Amino acid sequence: MTSTLPDLSTLQDETLRFAQELIRIPTVNTGDPRTIGDGEARAARYLQSLLEEVGYETEYAESAPGRGNLLARLRGSDPDRGALLVHAHLDVVPAAADDWTHPPFGGELHDGFLYGRGALDMKGFAGVLVAIARHFARSRTRPRRDLVFAFFADEEAGGVFGVRWLLRHRPHWFDGVTEAISEVGGFSVPLGAQRAYLVATAEKGIGRLVLTARGTAGHGSRPTADNAVTRIARAVDAIGSHTFPVIPTPAVEAFAERATALLGERVDLSTIDQHPDLLGTAGPLVAAALRNTVSPTIIQGGYKSNVIPGEARAEFDVRVLPGQEDALRREVEALLEPGIDIEWDRWVHPIEAPSSGPLLDVMAVAIAAEDEQGVVVPYLMPASTDNKHLASAGIAGYGFTPLRTDADFDAFGHFHAVDERVPVDALAFCAWVTERILRDA
The missing domain is CATH 3.30.70.360 (Alpha-Beta Plaits)
Structure with a gap:
């Protein structure tokens, strides 16, 4: 890995801005194709413009009108190492605006929190990934392994128009990929005197x-x-x-x-x-x-x-x-x-990846660099993500979107909830830690 001095302030600023803009693009997935508009396509095209602005070659694919998927690949220094896929889904579950304190598609900041449908699930992490990809391009960072940045449609309804469609119709998107990082995990929880960052294995x-x-x-x-x-x-x-x-x-x-x-x-x-x-x-x-x-x-x-x-x-x-x-x-x-x-x-089918290994070691080092009380702890996630579909292609998936939060902030409880929100400083922490992971994995 080689890089110039990282500009983490720009990384932090862009993470927040991109997350806000993504929240403002309604990408509601009702599960009924007749009621789903072009939000996922608009969100994917927005991210495509940000990546191509700094020199990435991207691939865009619509599985159906308005169901946009996007990929960009950054070549690593060691072609013999398996590629690492980092992915986020662009769709969100519905939100009844009358139930919310702040508009669910406003991307507004209040009292140190970014509010909006998708702030945690998972437009915040999509903003992190695009900001890191741009940071690597500007700083001419060459990671150790190929990085595949991907943004998928339809996770909230089973991935039919997202990962599952891509595995059949764009299998080359996943060439050489051996591991993947996405939701749900990485949120800090207090365990004794330490902060445990749970990784879904x-x-x-x-x-x-x-x-x-x-x-x-x-x-x-x-x-x-x-x-x-x-x-x-x-x-x-x-x-x-x-x-x-x-x-x-x-x-x-x-x-x-x-x-x-x-x-x-x-x-x-x-x-x-x-x-x-x-x-x-x-x-x-x-x-x-x-x-x-x-x-x-x-x-x-x-x-x-x-x-x-x-x-x-x-x-x-x-x-x-x-x-x-x-x-x-x-x-x-x-x-x-x-x-x-x-x-x-x-x-x-359920999935299970190794609960130890080099990638988890890199996660642990990256967490410790930003939080001296932080440790990485494996866990079993009782729900479902796009990593399930990737497992059918032999890709070991991990849920790890690292957020350092106060002990009384239940990040898991905000998924699909009214007033979904993420602390702004936690989103910055996610960008810093994830940047280290992707550099060194």
Whole structure:
């Protein structure tokens, strides 16, 4: 790696400006292509202009009208090292403006915070990446490995018009890539006297379970022994009240080992979800990573109060740990009475990358350079990101967008929330740390 003296003040200023401008471009993803406009295309074209302004060659691709994706590659000094993909998604979930203190698409600054839909998820990090790419171009920095800067559409609805489309139609975008960095992780949480910056080395898989019960239809005045509504209600209760066992995974065990050392007391995975306060704001997140979960979300049956329907159905949100897909199916099906139709649908497999290695070592050094009390701690992320789709191409994905925040700021809690916001100084911290990581990885 070679570079001139870095201009971190410009890096910081541009990070904030680009994040604000991205928030002001509404890129709302409703999940329904008929209601999605051209926001992702506008956001990608905006970033394209910023990158080409400092000399990058970019590639732009629309998977459908208005669904823009963007890539730029910076060649490293060692072509034999695998390329590192750093990526952010440009779409955001909807926001009801009347519920917000400040306009969700205003990108406004108030009391040291940048407010707006996407401030954390994840236009703030998109601003960081473009600012770093421009900084490297101006300072003629040549990193050790190829860096691939990518900005994707449609993450919030499963990546159909983003990463999944690109893997089929633009596979060369990922040539030589072995590892990736994106959401969700890097937010500081207090553990003992230290600040732990959690890196997601694994993610739960996701899916949908649909159950259908059938029975004899008839008049409500003549009860039937095989009432479909009653049968589906028993099935929902059986699954909804079931306690799935704690299943330690490598990522969770690595977290427990580091947390035990930092806290000076043993973190017992078998009971930690009963005592989440021990881990502060990280407690609920870790608790959600200990078990498979199957949550009832929809129940349907009948169309008139005096008619016994012949069919009733229920849907469940499924989150499964790495290596547990077949076991989870067997465990759930054993809870059901005979005659219930079972459909496992929309299955996205869990992923797990190594919980130690050179890239995590670089992250740890970069954090320590900016925060002497900071340590990097692996964890399992109980939700889903674009890294899942990249795993199908053999790319090991990590969630690490480093933010140093006050102990009472729950960054995870601001995802998809009203008044989503990020501390301005934390965004600058993210730019400084990420710049070190990308230089030295």
